[in-house]
Amino acid sequence: MMDSMSTPLCRPRHPHGLSLVLVVALTVVTAGCSSGPKQASPVAGSNLSRVVLIYTLYFQNNNAPPTSEQQLLTYAKTLSPEGMKTYGVDLSQVEQYFTSSRDGKPYRLIFKVASSDPSNPPVVAYEQVGVGGKREVGYLFGKVEEVDEARFRQLVPTR
Numbered sequence: 225m226m227d228s229m230s231t232p233l234c235r236p237r238h239p240h241g242l243s244l245v246l247v248v249a250l251t252v253v254t255a256g257c258s259s260g261p262k263q264a265s266p267v268a269g270s271n272l273s274r275v276v277l278i279y280t281l282y283f284q285n286n287n288a289p290p291t292s293e294q295q296l297l298t299y300a301k302t303l304s305p306e307g308m309k310t311y312g313v314d315l316s317q318v319e320q321y322f323t324s325s326r327d328g329k330p331y332r333l334i335f336k337v338a339s340s341d342p343s344n345p346p347v348v349a350y351e352q353v354g355v356g357g358k359r360e361v362g363y364l365f366g367k368v369e370e371v372d373e374a375r376f377r378q379l380v381p382t383r
Contacts, residue, residue, distance in 0.1 A: 276362035
């Protein structure tokens with residue numbers, strides 16, 4: 225039986241969805257906070273941030289990463305559409321989120337990741353090409369940032 229503290233984000237078989245989404249949302253909101261000058265974030269509300277949110281929910285609810293993009297898409301369709309809309313995810317358009325609106329190419333997803341410390345999470349998805357010599361990378365637990373090629377090579381070793 226669900227109590228008044230349950231979340232509509234995930235169906236009852238995914239009881240930890242709210243706590244994770246709050247962590248992800250706070251990470252995304254605070255990621256742009258700094259004492260430096262304010263700049264528009266290229267990643268705020270990006271397709272990659274939506275994919276990383278779905279990936280992270282999958283990881284938390286299954287205690288393992290997805291094994292394929294299709295498995296992640298299938299999982300996304302089990303989530304509550306109303307709950308996900310709260311976080312800017314329209315599940316009726318979930319397939320389009322797997323393509324970068326910046327370079328027009330499908331994101332590369334990394335399926336072999338281990339659980340890690342949330343303060344130093346692994347990259348789980350990234351842009352193939354990016355724009356202007358920079359790519360968006362998305363981390364487990366929700367952080368998304370734009371990095372230059374040198375930093376990208378550090379984060380995503382040649383496979």
